Amino acid sequence: MVSGRAWRVARFGAPETAIELQEITWPDPAPGQVLVKVRTAGAGYPDAMMTAGQFPLLGEPPFGLGEEAAGEVVAVPPGSRFAVGDQVTGITAFLEGWGGYAEYAYLGEVSTIRIPADMTDEQAGGFPIGFRTAYAGLVERAPVEAGQTLLILGAAGSSGATAIQLGKALGATVIAVAGSAEKLEFCARYGADHGINYRTDDLPARVVEITNGRGVDVIYDPVGGETAATAMNSLARNGRIALIGLAAGAPVALNSMDLMLRNQTAVGVLSIPQDDPQAEAAVWERLADLAARGAITTPVGRVYDFEDVPRMVANQTSPGAGKTVVRVATA
Structure with a gap:
């Protein structure tokens, strides 16, 4: 005591x-x-x-x-x-x-x-929180695979910047979305391949340009609101959106008909320990190993x-x- x-x-x-x-x-x-x-x-x-x-x-x-x-x-x-x-x-x-x-x-x-x-x-x-949440979103709930494209909203924030690094460690091409040139420079330092200023850029048009019209495979969304709704226009067929948070004050409004017609998936992400302690320990061992090797920080x-x-x-x-x-x- x-x-x-x-x-x-x-x-x-x-x-x-x-x-x-x-x-x-x-x-x-x-x-x-x-x-x-x-x-x-x-x-x-x-x-x-x-x-x-x-x-x-x-x-x-x-x-x-x-x-x-x-x-x-x-x-x-x-x-x-x-x-x-x-x-x-x-x-x-x-x-x-x-x-x-x-x-x-x-x-x-x-x-x-x-x-x-x-x-x-x-x-x-x-x-712990940022990287365990990123792992839950990008490995367990809306898996991003090597060679796929990952769009991260609020990318300069504590949740987004961890997702940038884990996404890169998983082999994805990362598009960071933030609200200023300074924040996008910050994202680039942590590995983002491309940056979009949602305040000054046409987000869907920039995604079309970056992906040659294909769209993104996964959206990592700690923001919600109108920014996330706009980003949904850039989600490819068979794409996934990981709902992480609502920094904008409200979750993204999803159109269930669009999800159905484009074969898309929206998943909620709450980073809580798995029921199997050994499986949860394996997650932390992987994160610790990535940190020890300098792949994430x-x-x-x-x-x-x-x-x-x-x-x-x-x-x-x-x-x-x-x-x-x-x-x-x-x-």
């Missing part, structure tokens, strides 16, 4: 008034969890949704924020595959009310890995201090390029 500080949603509302820094106690971890002393934690748009009461998987406050964290293991249950002192990163027990913007955090053992040797604290803290954007969590959450409705990370403590 340890005690420390944690940022928690005390009531639904604006982050500056809804989120409070509280002193709490963490009991010893239950089977299937490890307790870590947190150094960094990854952030994202779901933090803003949770604070506003718009995240459907959580109940009423109070609860902790932060879906992922990295740090040093300080306690394990009997039979754990981890040991005290291990340096790990993983998905927190946020659905149970325990988040990562805290001095300590519970990580689910099945969704935790030892930090690869060359990974920085900031990269480790922002690694966390696209770190802005790094906030621990004291700035409420302001950070407020900024997640319109973040800059890359993955936002919170520095909780130094090594």
Whole structure:
């Protein structure tokens, strides 16, 4: 049992008034969890949704924020595959009310890995959610194959930039869609083959040009709304759209008749552990191996201090390029 500080949603509302820094106690971890002393934690748009009461998987406050964290293991249950002192990163027990913007955090053992040797604290803290979601979308739910074309919406964001890298690792040609030249340059640095500025370019026309009229095989959509609806005009026959999120404020409106006539598929993507622990462990082993080989890396954007969590959450409705990370403590 340890005690420390944690940022928690005390009531639904604006982050500056809804989120409070509280002193709490963490009991010893239950089977299937490890307790870590947190150094960094990854952030994202779901933090803003949770604070506003718009995240459907959580109940009423109070609860902790932060879906992922990295740090040093300080306690394990009997039979754990981890040991005290291990340096790990993983998905927190946020659905149970325990988040990562805290001095300590519970990580689910099945969704935790030892930090690869060359990974920085900031990269480790922002690694799990983005890449596990990209894997769910591009391998498990709407598989993209080598030689196919992948269109990524919100490509400069934390979800999109991880999908760029995983898509390239899977052998796809990647078209990144973002809202400025600077963001498209960011996408190119992480491997995007082509870029489309949805604010200034004719998105369907550019896809026609890039694909020689064929269209794209897979759309990775963390955005929703009108941008996604426009992108659907570029989806090839037999194509798939992976519905990741709704950063635009609403999911894409799908035309079921178009889906039927063009033999297309729309799949929802929620990155939760598989029922088979061995299968889930294999996913994390593959991601860890890709990271260790340098095929994927966390696209770190802005790094906030621990004291700035409420302001950070407020900024997640319109973040800059890359993955936002919170520095909780130094090594």
